[in-house]
Amino acid sequence: MHSKIHYDFIKNRNLFFIGSILITLVGLVMLVIATISPSVDFLHYGVDFKAGTTIDLTIGKTVDKAEVEKLFQDAGHSPSVLTIGGNNDRVSARFDETLNDDSVKQVTGAFTQAYGSGVSAEISAVSPDMATEMGRKAIMAVAIASLCICLYVTIRFEWRFAVSAIITILYDAFFVLSIFSIFRFEVDLPFVAAVLTTIGYSINDKIVILDRIRENMRFAKIKTEEDLADVVNHSIWQTMGRSINTVITVLFAAVSLFIFGSEAIKLFALAKIFGLVSGVYSSICLATPLWYLLRKRKIHAPQKPVLTTNP
Known part of the structure; x- marks a missing residue:
């Protein structure tokens, strides 16, 4: 490996897991409160989903x-x-x-x-009928997009890559939902578009890092957990420049839309900002450590005995 490790993401993975779990729990608590109390909505629906x-x-x-x-x-x-x-x-x-x-x-x-x-x-x-129809189609759009991405990742990579990528893109989508739920931002059709683009951006960023891990694994001799962690950390830092440059470029556009755009697209831009930050964070700090946890079990897995026959 030729890149220098500035920060050990694998060693500090529990910090990222705990922080992400806490954010997810807050979102789930909001969902439970909304379910129990009819007067409270999990999301502050806009006119697109509420007549x-x-x-x-x-x-x-x-x-x-x-x-x-x-x-x-x-x-x-x-x-x-x-x-x-x-x-x-x-x-x-x-x-x-x-x-x-x-x-x-x-x-x-x-x-x-x-x-x-x-x-x-x-x-x-x-109208009420139109609001119901748009809500149903929005859920279908997110579900179909997520399913297609899951199928692609499963076919393109091994199952460990697919599992870690799928879990973290679902986290990204739920993170944006949780932020909008906590701060009672309005949810409308542009918000759905922002969530869909967040999923697309997030999976693209994860594939870049996971593909680098796969390439490095072809030439690495993995005998211990430390060897595996070294491969993962080096893969992250080899793609760090690309990840940071990409997210900064897109964030610049999203922030510009939020500051200078009309009121109709401000919340779309805000959802994009949250989604972009969550996407790059989950790609580096969640997806790769999750893959590491799944892959390191193979190191300790008992080897199948090789059967030999006597002449």
């Missing part, structure tokens, strides 16, 4: 929240959730009911009259 109407208004000038609330009241429709974003010049309002065209015109007309013709609006309305 209603969302109106995003770009005002073009600084607005006051109290004044905005009064405009909605005067229009006869008060939102259940009201957010002032951007430089206090963007208004996002969510209504639990599906507003008809006349109601939407009343709301947008009130803002146009108050702030001028420069006001622009984006309307998103979802």
Whole structure:
């Protein structure tokens, strides 16, 4: 091995396992609480998965929240959730009911009259049947994508590589779900797209590292657990530059979208940020140690006796 080991990931694997288990447990606790209490949702569903109407208004000038609330009241429709974003010049309002065209015109007309013709609006309305259908299709999309990735990894690598990769990509997806559940961020269709791209990015990063381990194993003489740990650590550091450079490049784009993008894509960018960080972390700190734990059993496995026949 030619790369220098700066940090022993295998030796410190229990720290990563404990931290990841704690995050997973918090997410599971939120799920249990939501299951027990009908008044609490595991996720804060957006209008895509919960019937209603969302109106995003770009005002073009600084607005006051109290004044905005009064405009909605005067229009006869008060939102259940009201957010002032951007430089206090963007208004996002969510209504639990599906507003008809006349109601939407009343709301947008009130803002146009108050702030001028420069006001622009984006309307998103979802009926109860459509919300149920989109929720079902979103679950199917995530399930099919995960199944296809699992099949690919199983065929492409040995079963130990497949198991460690599958467990950790599921962890990545659940990590993003847990963060959004804990902080009550809104979950909509862009969030599902972010989870799917997180799964794709994560498996790509894991395959790069696991494939390097496989290549190094072809030329390594593994006699002890220390020999195996040395191969894994060197493989991680040989691909570290690629992993860091890739995640920084994509993170730069995701952070730019979050800072400078419209309100409609901010949560998509935020989910991408969490997913990218989790993907590179799980690839380096979880997938490879998991494979090490599975593979080291083979070192201590009793060898099958070789049968010989006397002439």
